[in-house]
Amino acid sequence: MQLVELFQEENCQITFASTAAFSEKTENLQAQNISVKSILLNDASFDDFIKELNPEIVIFDRYITEEQFGWRVSENCPHALKILDTEDLHFLRKAREEAIKNGKPISEANLFSEIAKRELACILRCDLSLIISEYEMELLQNTFKISSELLYYLPFLVEKISKKTPSFEERQNFLAIGNLLHAPNVDSVLQLKALWPEIKKQLPEAELHIYGAYAPQQILQLNNKKEGFILKGWAEHVEAVMKNYRVQLAPLRFGAGLKGKFLDAMHFGLPSVTTKIGAEGMCGNLPFGGAVTTSKEEFIETSLKLYSEEDTWNIAQQNGFKILEKRFQKKLFSEAFKKHISTLLANLEKHRQGNFIGQILQYHTLQSTKYLSKWIAEKNK
Incomplete structure (x- = not known):
């Protein structure tokens, strides 16, 4: 929602596309002038939708969404700026969980997992990945040698800080x-x-x-x-x-x-x-x-x-x-982030040339994921 707000401040028209079912807890995005579109997994209808929409910027919510739809975006909207919102590094969380389950300290967690390969491939395929934690910024750059050009630190943003809250005595439990x-x-x-x-x-x-x-x-x-x-x-x-x-x-x-x-x-x-x-x-x-x-x-x-x-x-x-x-504080990050996005949009081709490994991964993913997805789509018929 904070990302949505940042782009709305730049007068962007936002379309929120999701495979998730709606529930009574779903945010009312239409009330905030955001178009909402239901999309299907492994279905060519997304190609027609994205081609007609022709967005300048596409944000993927977590790496699994990029795996499913990234190749379709690249094929139909090759000039769209692709941003991965990692939320957190899933492979890091999963590795730590496995370590705890196996009675090991998390310092011995195996980070070099299948999920790590998938998530890092998504980061390399995208033009920019949003990282919420400084620890994860350091891990990606130092342990996995991901270029800082592909990463952007954007934590939670707080707009107003009110120190008028109930006192110690007024609280319990x-x-x-x-x-x-x-x-x-x-x-x-x-x-x-x-x-x-x-x-x-x-x-x-x-x-x-x-x-x-x-x-x-x-x-x-x-x-x-x-x-x-x-x-x-x-x-x-x-x-x-x-x-x-x-x-x-x-x-x-x-x-x-x-x-x-x-x-x-x-x-x-x-x-x-x-x-x-x-x-x-x-x-x-x-x-x-x-x-x-x-x-x-x-x-x-x-x-x-x-x-x-x-x-x-x-x-x-x-x-x-x-x-x-x-x-x-929001003011510490918001303007710098907007400026960074504008710079990327203006220099996208040059930026992509600096990430040729990402282009190689994009090429192979287009071939493999594309035909797996097409096979599933045919099977579903």
Whole structure:
């Protein structure tokens, strides 16, 4: 939505094309003057649609979308600027998840996987890839030798920072929040189930409220009012929820990108307790808006301290506001990004000549993916 806003500010006409089904939680894009188009996988109807639309810029939401539609865009709109919005590096998240499952430290995660080959090929085929985390920028350039010309750091953007939020005394209970279709969040809730009894023992009046849509059965069965471990379901308005709680808990063991839950928490004056993975890419050289822990014992101890000590809590809240001001203010990024896109549009051919490996991958992908997709389309008939 922030990307949409940036392009709308440049008076771009935006068409949002998706294979996803609409639901009651779907954003009302038409109300924001955005055309919405349903598209099909492995279907030539997309060719006619994209040829008629003839866009100047095409943004792919995650690498899987580029794999499916990138070759069709290149074939029908060869002069369109192709941008990959990585969201986060999927191969990094998956490698860390596999390491945890196998009882290994994430420092031993195997990054050189099949998913890495696919995702990096997408980055090379596109004219520009948007990277949300500084850690991932460094990883791509240093470990995988991806040219900086193909990457652009664009984190979450915050427009207004209001420091008028409920005080320490006006808040109570612990919060955990996150989409429960997302494996790192499911694992985090399972970790909390094990950590919570010790926190509850020290703070018998406190409760832990867990918000998140699409909870699987293994999470639903953890709901226990007597233990103060309570599942609340989908949070319709994150601001209304976060302003009620005193501390956010997120013992994330794997993941990638930036975690929106921490940005939101800092925005609404809510300190968080997390791990190095959780805080990755968030604070640079600044102190985190809460606590970054390295063991279960430290997680429990810091959670108790933040919940009980008003001075410690106030410092954590102020640290969060500072991070937003110094690292995520929209004005720090928006104009430079728009200028970069304009420069690329004006010099696209030259830019592509500098990425000849990408052209080679594009050529081979056009051949292989194209004919696999055509075969599936024929089979579907």
